[in-house]
Amino acid sequence: MRTFNRIIAAVLCTAVAAVALAAPAAASPSSPTARPIATYETRAEVDAVLTAGHFTAETNRFGVRLYQLIYRTNDAHGRPTTASGLLVLPINDAHHLRTVSFAHGTSVYRGDAPSVAVGDTFLTGPAITFASAGFAAVAPDYLGLGAGTGPHPWMDVPTETSASLDLLRAARTVAARQGVRLDREVYVSGFSQGASAALGLARALQDGADPWFRAAAVAPISGAYAMRRVEIPATFTPEVQPRLAGVYLAYLLTSYDRLHDIYRDPRDVFTADHAGIGDLLDASHPGEEVLAGAPESVDALLTPRGRDLLLNPQARFAAALREADSVCEWAPGMPLRLYLSPGDEQAVNGNTTACRSSFAARGVRVPVVDVGVDTSYSGMVHEGSELLAVPRIARWFTGLA
The missing domain is CATH 3.40.50.1820 (Alpha/Beta hydrolase fold, catalytic domain)
Structure with missing residues (x-):
């Protein structure tokens, strides 16, 4: 990172x-x-x-x-x-x-x-x-x-x-x-x-x-x-810089959804203000644009369902994290x-x-x-x-x- x-x-x-x-x-x-x-x-x-x-x-x-x-x-x-x-x-x-x-x-x-x-x-x-x-x-x-x-x-x-x-x-x-x-x-x-x-x-x-x-x-x-046992839980604590934690979690969810179809709709996991953040994470947007659209914290990024998906991954998402780990x-x-x-x-x-x-x-x-x-x-x-x-x-x- x-x-x-x-x-x-x-x-x-x-x-x-x-x-x-x-x-x-x-x-x-x-x-x-x-x-x-x-x-x-x-x-x-x-x-x-x-x-x-x-x-x-x-x-x-x-x-x-x-x-x-x-x-x-x-x-x-x-x-x-x-x-x-x-x-x-x-x-x-x-x-x-x-x-x-x-x-x-x-x-x-x-x-x-x-x-x-x-x-x-x-x-x-x-x-x-x-x-x-x-x-x-x-x-x-x-x-x-x-x-x-x-x-x-x-x-x-x-x-x-x-x-x-x-x-x-x-x-x-x-x-x-x-x-x-x-x-x-x-x-x-x-x-x-x-x-x-x-x-x-x-x-x-x-x-x-x-x-x-x-x-x-x-x-x-x-x-x-x-990722599953250490890094993801740490992003919900002060151990990881808050704004960076939000960017990395958005990148993880967006990337893994493209590969593994881990959620039905971005609005299920991202709050209304940031439901379109995945569109910024397609490698065609300079970092300043990504940061302008990024939240200041994980809490501002995720819905309760998004938070639960990360902390209690199931099915395809769990399998993808096992592969990463x-x-x-x-x-x-x-x-x-x-x-x-x-x-x-x-x-x-x-x-x-x-x-x-x-x-x-x-x-x-x-x-x-x-x-x-x-x-x-x-x-x-x-x-x-x-x-x-x-x-x-x-x-x-x-x-x-």
Whole structure:
């Protein structure tokens, strides 16, 4: 999940991002296409970009080149569709690279995705960090974001997983055209929504979803891993920032209704003043429009029936939440660390505790890494956890590689 401030800032797309949105979206290539979108020739240039974006530059070694990839994947119903993502390659003489996949946090607007929001270092900084450390790095935009079409299926782990896996395959093809072979090992990370996506991808790779790639290590950051048991109940308390709680619950209900038909009419779950909020959450409205139509609290958003649906989910909604929460219900065979900042006011820390307990119940002891707190970027703990964790993860992945 991303902060209130970040949603506002993310809508201020640069001209570069606007071009990226317009040009390739209509394409449906049978093989992936790549478009150069930025180059930072030297380590010093990378340092400057990351430092300006509040990332530390301690693991940087190389300049990097950024590409937008357009590739084929499947939608939530298994139908072919087009997606986009970011590929970042180090500028060096290596012909074999290991890959890092980094999945971004919540976005409400399709212009707020790594391969199109080139000027937003919060979105591109993780991939730049890993590539400058010597990895190939990919960052999926997810379905419906970036050059994708239609609404984004928020917190839908199956499509987050498939979009991430298909981006890895596309990156392998594109890198090979440049004489670079992507090795089998994939180091997987992600922030907030992307933390669940990272665990979904790692699980799929362990289960043999691709004949080439395998997960070498996993490092999710500040995820909502226990939506039903932890995150949803927390949104009804002061533990989650009130206005953000309303936006996220509206996004969850709207997205899951599109996928799973969980209510008959929006007026059954949303109050009269906000019955149309789902129309704003179709990925075509900038964040400022979404926020203008969002309530100041959960109480102002939900009818009694909507509140009951969230706190006592039944049938299809309960099944969908079980699927989302299953990202910690497997036994990883690779190194795994969970990263957090204490006092997270969006993806509350209880999610990480629950995730660690789920792994422990399956015989896997997973360390939790407290990265401290940095609110200097946006004023919130949650977002700072990405800025603090990514350099640490880059060091860890480099040591493992």
